[in-house]
Amino acid sequence: MMANTVEAEGQLTPEEQKRLTADMHRSLRRKKIGALFLVAPLLIFIMVTFVAPIASMLYRSIDNPQVLEYMPNTSAALADWDGNELPDEATFAALVTDLAEGRKNYTIGKVATRLNYEKSQMRSLIMGTARKAGKLKPPYKDQVIKIKAGWSDIDNWKVIKRESKSLTASYYIAAFDMETTPDGEIKMLPEKERVYLAMLWRTIWMSVLITLLTLILGYPVSYLLASLPMGIANTLMILVLLPFWTSLLVRTSSWIALLQGQGVINDVLVWFGLVNDESRLSMIYNATGTVITMTHILLPFMILPLYSVMKTVPPSYMRAARSLGATPFTAFYRVYLPQSVPGVSAGAILVFILAIGYYITPALVGGQSGQFIGNMIAYHMQKSLNWGLAAALGVILLVFVMGLYALYSRFVGNNNQMSLR
Amino acid sequence: MENSASNEAFVRFDGVQKSYDGKILVVKDLNIDIPRGEFLTMLGPSGSGKTTSLMMLAGFETATHGDIYLDGQAINNVAPHKRGIGMVFQNYALFPHMTVAENLAFPLQVRKMGKSDIETRVNRALDMVELGSFGDRRPAQLSGGQQQRVAVARALVFEPELILMDEPLGALDKNLREQMQYEIKHIHERLGVTVVYVTHDQSEALTMSNRIAVFNDGVIQQLAPPSELYEKPINSFVAQFIGENNKLSGTLQSTQDGVCKIRLSTGEEVTALDINTDGIGKESTLSLRPERVFLDPVEGQCDNIFKGKVEEVIYLGDHKRVRMNVCGHKDFIVKVANSTDNKGLQVGGTSAIGWSSKDCRALNPA
Numbered sequence: 001m002m003a004n005t006v007e008a009e010g011q012l013t014p015e016e017q018k019r020l021t022a023d024m025h026r027s028l029r030r031k032k033i034g035a036l037f038l039v040a041p042l043l044i045f046i047m048v049t050f051v052a053p054i055a056s057m058l059y060r061s062i063d064n065p066q067v068l069e070y071m072p073n074t075s076a077a078l079a080d081w082d083g084n085e086l087p088d089e090a091t092f093a094a095l096v097t098d099l100a101e102g103r104k105n106y107t108i109g110k111v112a113t114r115l116n117y118e119k120s121q122m123r124s125l126i127m128g129t130a131r132k133a134g135k136l137k138p139p140y141k142d143q144v145i146k147i148k149a150g151w152s153d154i155d156n157w158k159v160i161k162r163e164s165k166s167l168t169a170s171y172y173i174a175a176f177d178m179e180t181t182p183d184g185e186i187k188m189l190p191e192k193e194r195v196y197l198a199m200l201w202r203t204i205w206m207s208v209l210i211t212l213l214t215l216i217l218g219y220p221v222s223y224l225l226a227s228l229p230m231g232i233a234n235t236l237m238i239l240v241l242l243p244f245w246t247s248l249l250v251r252t253s254s255w256i257a258l259l260q261g262q263g264v265i266n267d268v269l270v271w272f273g274l275v276n277d278e279s280r281l282s283m284i285y286n287a288t289g290t291v292i293t294m295t296h297i298l299l300p301f302m303i304l305p306l307y308s309v310m311k312t313v314p315p316s317y318m319r320a321a322r323s324l325g326a327t328p329f330t331a332f333y334r335v336y337l338p339q340s341v342p343g344v345s346a347g348a349i350l351v352f353i354l355a356i357g358y359y360i361t362p363a364l365v366g367g368q369s370g371q372f373i374g375n376m377i378a379y380h381m382q383k384s385l386n387w388g389l390a391a392a393l394g395v396i397l398l399v400f401v402m403g404l405y406a407l408y409s410r411f412v413g414n415n416n417q418m419s420l421r
Numbered sequence: 422m423e424n425s426a427s428n429e430a431f432v433r434f435d436g437v438q439k440s441y442d443g444k445i446l447v448v449k450d451l452n453i454d455i456p457r458g459e460f461l462t463m464l465g466p467s468g469s470g471k472t473t474s475l476m477m478l479a480g481f482e483t484a485t486h487g488d489i490y491l492d493g494q495a496i497n498n499v500a501p502h503k504r505g506i507g508m509v510f511q512n513y514a515l516f517p518h519m520t521v522a523e524n525l526a527f528p529l530q531v532r533k534m535g536k537s538d539i540e541t542r543v544n545r546a547l548d549m550v551e552l553g554s555f556g557d558r559r560p561a562q563l564s565g566g567q568q569q570r571v572a573v574a575r576a577l578v579f580e581p582e583l584i585l586m587d588e589p590l591g592a593l594d595k596n597l598r599e600q601m602q603y604e605i606k607h608i609h610e611r612l613g614v615t616v617v618y619v620t621h622d623q624s625e626a627l628t629m630s631n632r633i634a635v636f637n638d639g640v641i642q643q644l645a646p647p648s649e650l651y652e653k654p655i656n657s658f659v660a661q662f663i664g665e666n667n668k669l670s671g672t673l674q675s676t677q678d679g680v681c682k683i684r685l686s687t688g689e690e691v692t693a694l695d696i697n698t699d700g701i702g703k704e705s706t707l708s709l710r711p712e713r714v715f716l717d718p719v720e721g722q723c724d725n726i727f728k729g730k731v732e733e734v735i736y737l738g739d740h741k742r743v744r745m746n747v748c749g750h751k752d753f754i755v756k757v758a759n760s761t762d763n764k765g766l767q768v769g770g771t772s773a774i775g776w777s778s779k780d781c782r783a784l785n786p787a
Contacts, residue, residue, distance in 0.1 A: 319481055319501070
C-alpha cells in the first residue's frame, strides 16, 4: 500500500508522515464500511431471530412483574410495613381491592401462580379469597381472615412484600435447590426436595464420560483416516458422516430397537446363553442408554476436528522421532500426541458443550436416571410453564459453558498458536 | 575378493528389490557397497527409486527381496529406532512444539542419558552448526537455513556412524543451498561419518559426493566418483542426466581396439570411443561435452572435423554458448571461452568445428 510514497524517500518529513497516516486511515475506513455492509444482513438476522429472543428469555430469570403489576395497592401499602405484626386495616383494604380487580380482569391467577412458587398454599389462599373479595364491605381485616386463616400468618405477608419488587433472585435460588425463609435467610432445601443440583452434576459427569468415550473411540479412527491415502480416507469418511445424514430421531429409535429388553443385543446374548432370559440386561431407559446413544450421536463431532488437525501433522515427524531412536510408543507420546492436542481439545470442547445441552436423546432413552438438565428446562418451558425457573437454569448452563470456553481459550488457545507453524 | 569387499562395506545392499503394489518393481536388484566414511549420493529423477532405497535403509520401508547389511549385520528385521542411523528429512521434520535445544535433546533423552551429559552434547552440537544462542527458540522462529542446520545437528548429536539425508536442501533458495552444500561437506570431512545423500540436483551431487549412484527406473545406471561420471558416462542416460551433452545418433560401421566409426543419418562418419554399442549395423548415440568441441581446430588437434552453421550465440560473461547446426542436428551446443579470438562469431555464419575421438563416446541408443 502506498508503496511509491514510502519507497521514494527513506525518511518522511513529519508533514508527509501525517498525510500518509490520514490517507491510510481513509482507505482503511472505506474497507471497514465495505466489510460492515457484507456482514450486515446476517448480523440483522441474528439480532432479530436469535440474540433478542435469547436476551428476553434470559431476562425472565430475574423479571418479577406479577405482584407489582397486578396487586399495585397491596404492594404500595406493604412498602412501609415493618413485618413484625399483621398489617393494618388499610393494607387489608388494598388487598381486597386488588383481589377483586384482579379477579375481574382474570389477572389474579398469574399472581397466585407466581406466589405459589415461593410458598405452597399461596395459590389457594389468593384464589379462595379473590373469589369472595368483590362482595366484602369494610372493615375488611377480620372478614378476610375468616375466609382464609392464612391471612393471619405473617409469613404469607412477608412473601408478598418480598416479591413485590420488579426484580427477583428467587428463580436462581430455586435453581440451586435453595429457598428463602420468611425471615429472608437463604438456605438449602431439605435433602429430599433437592432436584436441580444433582441433575446438573449428573449432566456434567455424564457429559464428561461421553466426551471421554468419543475421544477413546474417535482418536484411533481419526489417526487411521489421517494416515490413509486420500481416496480410501474419503470413502471411510462417508461412513463416519453417514450418521449425520440420518435423522436424530431415527438414530435414537434404532438404539432403542437394539438395546431394549426384548431388543437385538439382549436376544443375541440370550441366544448364545451368555445372559439368562429372566435377567436380560437393562441398557436403555437409564443412564447407560443415554451414554451409549449420545456417544454414538456425538462421535462425528470428535472425529472431524481430530482428523482435520491430524491431517496437518506430516508423517515425517513420526519417522524423524523413530530415526532418532524413539520406540513407536515414545514417538507417539512425545511427538504425535502433543501436535494432535489442538484437535483433541477442540473436539472435546465441542462434544462436551453439545452434550451438556442435549435433551431429545435423554428424553427418549434416558428413563429416570438418564435425564439431563436440558430435560428439566424443557419441562419447565412446556409443562409447568415456570419460564422464570427454566430461564434461570438456562443461564446457569450458559455461564458454565462460557466459563469452560474461557478456560479453554486461555490455556489451549495460546498453546495452539505456539504449536502451529 | 568378493569376500573382502563384503567385510569392508559398512552399508551393503545385496540384491534388494522393492514393490509397493506387487506388480511393478520400484527398485530392481539394487547392489551397492558403501565403505565407512564415504559420502555417497543417490542421484536420479523423481520416481527412480532413490528415496525408496534410502527409506529401506532407514527402516521405514521393507525390502520385498534381498538383504541390507549395516556393519556386517542384516538389518531387514531391525526396527528403525534400533538401527542408530541419523536422518535429515526433506522438510527438516523439526518438532514444532519443542525448542531447538529440546529437539536436539530428544535423541539423547530417549537413550536415557544423564541431564548434564545431554546439556553438554546439545551445546556442542549447537556450536558445531553456529547456532549457540538459538537453543531457546522454536523451529518456526528460525530461517530456513537455520532450521536446516538444526536438523543436521539433531541427526548428528547422538553420534551415529551413518547419516541419511533425503533432499535436505530442496526447500532452500539457490545461494543458501550452495552455502549449505559446503557446510555439510565440511561437517562430513571433519567427523568422518558415512553419509548417504539423496538428491535430484546433479550439481549438488557433483559438489559434495565421493561417489554418485545415478538411478533410473529402479536401477543404478552408473556408480562412480563425480569426475568419472561426468567425463566417462557409460550409457546415454547418464551422459544426458549429468551436465550438458551433445547427442548425435547413427549406426555402427566398424569397431577395433575400442575405437569405432559411426555413420550419422546425414552421411558423415564420426570416430569415437566404443563404450557401449550393440554391434555392427546397430543404432548408437554419440555423447560429446560442449566444452570439448573446438571452433576452427588447429591441424592435428582433432580427428573429427565438420562444418557448422551458427544459429544462436548466448553471452554468459566468462563464456559463450553457441548453438550450431551440425550434421543436421540443430541443437548442437559449443562452449567457447570469452576471448578476443572469436569475437567475430556471427549468427548465420559458418565455421569449422572439430573434436577428438577420445572425447566422443559411442553409447547405447537413447
